[in-house]
Amino acid sequence: MVKLTEYEAEMLSGAHGPLRQKAMENIVAYAVALGADELCEVSKATLFMGAHEYLDVLKTDNYEKIFSKMYMCSDETIPLVSFDSGCFSQTCAAPCDQYRYKELHLSREFFEKNKRYLEATKEAGVSIAGSCTPYFTGWIPIKGEHFVTTESSNVLMCNSVFGARGNSDGLEAAVWSAVCGRTPKWGCHTDEGRLGNTVVQIECPSETAVDWDLIGYTVGRLLPPHGRPVLEGKFKRPDIIRLKQCFAAMATTSGAEICHIVGVTPEANTLEQALGGGQPEHRLTVDREACRQSYDMLCCPDTGKIDYVTLGCPHYNLQEVREAAMYLRGKRVHKGVELIIWTDFSTREMASQNGYTDWIEQAGGMLMTSGCPLVIGKRCYGHAEGIAADGAKQAHYLRSETSAPVYYSDMRRCIEAAVSGEWREEMRYDI
Amino acid sequence: MTFELQGRGAFGGRAEGEALVCPESIQGWAGISDVTGRIIEHGHSQWGRSIDGKILVLPCSKGSNGWSCHFNSAMVSGFKPAGWVFTKVDSRAGVAIAVLKVPAVSDLNGDPCQLIRTGDYVRMDGDSGRIEVIRKGE
Numbered sequence: 001m002v003k004l005t006e007y008e009a010e011m012l013s014g015a016h017g018p019l020r021q022k023a024m025e026n027i028v029a030y031a032v033a034l035g036a037d038e039l040c041e042v043s044k045a046t047l048f049m050g051a052h053e054y055l056d057v058l059k060t061d062n063y064e065k066i067f068s069k070m071y072m073c074s075d076e077t078i079p080l081v082s083f084d085s086g087c088f089s090q091t092c093a094a095p096c097d098q099y100r101y102k103e104l105h106l107s108r109e110f111f112e113k114n115k116r117y118l119e120a121t122k123e124a125g126v127s128i129a130g131s132c133t134p135y136f137t138g139w140i141p142i143k144g145e146h147f148v149t150t151e152s153s154n155v156l157m158c159n160s161v162f163g164a165r166g167n168s169d170g171l172e173a174a175v176w177s178a179v180c181g182r183t184p185k186w187g188c189h190t191d192e193g194r195l196g197n198t199v200v201q202i203e204c205p206s207e208t209a210v211d212w213d214l215i216g217y218t219v220g221r222l223l224p225p226h227g228r229p230v231l232e233g234k235f236k237r238p239d240i241i242r243l244k245q246c247f248a249a250m251a252t253t254s255g256a257e258i259c260h261i262v263g264v265t266p267e268a269n270t271l272e273q274a275l276g277g278g279q280p281e282h283r284l285t286v287d288r289e290a291c292r293q294s295y296d297m298l299c300c301p302d303t304g305k306i307d308y309v310t311l312g313c314p315h316y317n318l319q320e321v322r323e324a325a326m327y328l329r330g331k332r333v334h335k336g337v338e339l340i341i342w343t344d345f346s347t348r349e350m351a352s353q354n355g356y357t358d359w360i361e362q363a364g365g366m367l368m369t370s371g372c373p374l375v376i377g378k379r380c381y382g383h384a385e386g387i388a389a390d391g392a393k394q395a396h397y398l399r400s401e402t403s404a405p406v407y408y409s410d411m412r413r414c415i416e417a418a419v420s421g422e423w424r425e426e427m428r429y430d431i
Numbered sequence: 432m433t434f435e436l437q438g439r440g441a442f443g444g445r446a447e448g449e450a451l452v453c454p455e456s457i458q459g460w461a462g463i464s465d466v467t468g469r470i471i472e473h474g475h476s477q478w479g480r481s482i483d484g485k486i487l488v489l490p491c492s493k494g495s496n497g498w499s500c501h502f503n504s505a506m507v508s509g510f511k512p513a514g515w516v517f518t519k520v521d522s523r524a525g526v527a528i529a530v531l532k533v534p535a536v537s538d539l540n541g542d543p544c545q546l547i548r549t550g551d552y553v554r555m556d557g558d559s560g561r562i563e564v565i566r567k568g569e
Contacts, residue, residue: 029528030525033526033528035538054500070503073530170496170527171497171499172529172530173499184525252495255491
């Protein structure tokens, strides 16, 4: 039995309108499914809004119907009145750039539809941000703050690094929470649900963003179900870019929601603190060989033609856009190759102010916002004969969705591939 | 052979059907087809099989936060499991249970992924948490 406050019971009874009532019904069913006793207040949300491909199954472009059925799970159409005013909500990655569509092989009709869908939720209170790295746009839940997000790497970042509290619930539940301002108090929302239970000894290279991408991918591969890893060992201190890569990859190969790093993250000043004084259920080691195996799972072993290069999974921040722009400056992307760098549009604006967008475009590359090949779908990359990516998450899912060879390496080597139009042996990441 | 398992009811109601057991779980994104309800995850032991009408036996969810939405899309396309049996529910699985609104049982007195086999006939009660497993030919 889920214990509700007076206000929550009012919402459930319909006193605050049918939208909040349906959201509460769903949240209570979710709490029962988890075995949660009560709910907690959510004050930050990122939501997967826009004309995403999976919504096409409903075979309508009436957004109120789509919203009711696909997000609220209601057969009745419920007016999309407003989201909860106490929860700041913004959009996650979108299936189109905020400004351009032709270059992404998308139709004007689709671009307009996506805009219309985003406008509908904006009117109800969800700001358009188009970011899978919302912490780079100012969306940052702080220690103890309850959040929901539809981006799995963001769950790991907010729990582990910011000390905020959230679970990897899913696209529908994030919307229910943003509507009624509540989520089940369970898992990472509770003290005990955050304690590490799996000690991971890091004995592999840990210098670069790709090293940390591979650490995340490997930890995820080896992690048992319901594992909450605690990383320890003689690794080089990671920065937020390295952790962004690590968490995106870890959330690709596992369901991890929190990852403590001894001496780095706030609930892991010591290994004992991260484990809550208890003994770990599992112990793992990530060494160079395990990371090599991960690399081989992500990068096609052949050499060959490259005509599509995607950088920025998760979205680049200004520092990464700058580094890519500086490396591209004076170079020229090979004829017939699409080089796309992905970020959010606040970062793109700063990049433009600093001249980085010009450097990228003068080299023949593009700086796009909001989406990525995976989120947009095959229509934007399905024509490619050889793809290079600098994110393990992107490479992993692209490999499962296309028959074209997919190669994976660091930013610079991927840019070299874009410039030469081919993937050569020396472009493989040397781990 | 018939045996019973007792667990926690995670979504009420009764269901029965053939078990589809996936000890490696199933990815939602790039794992379940939105339009056919079939398992499309590369290298999956049950690749190509439909979840429709099955008692889906899983240890937990797997992969991206976009897990429940692919079961949701498959349901809108006309394909959904008759019931869920989880070794242990996690947050993604909890949402999928609330979205599909079919009977669900978790936290049983034995690991269902070890004890139930694909093809077994399962009767389940999501209110009491009781499961009956009927294995033909044994």
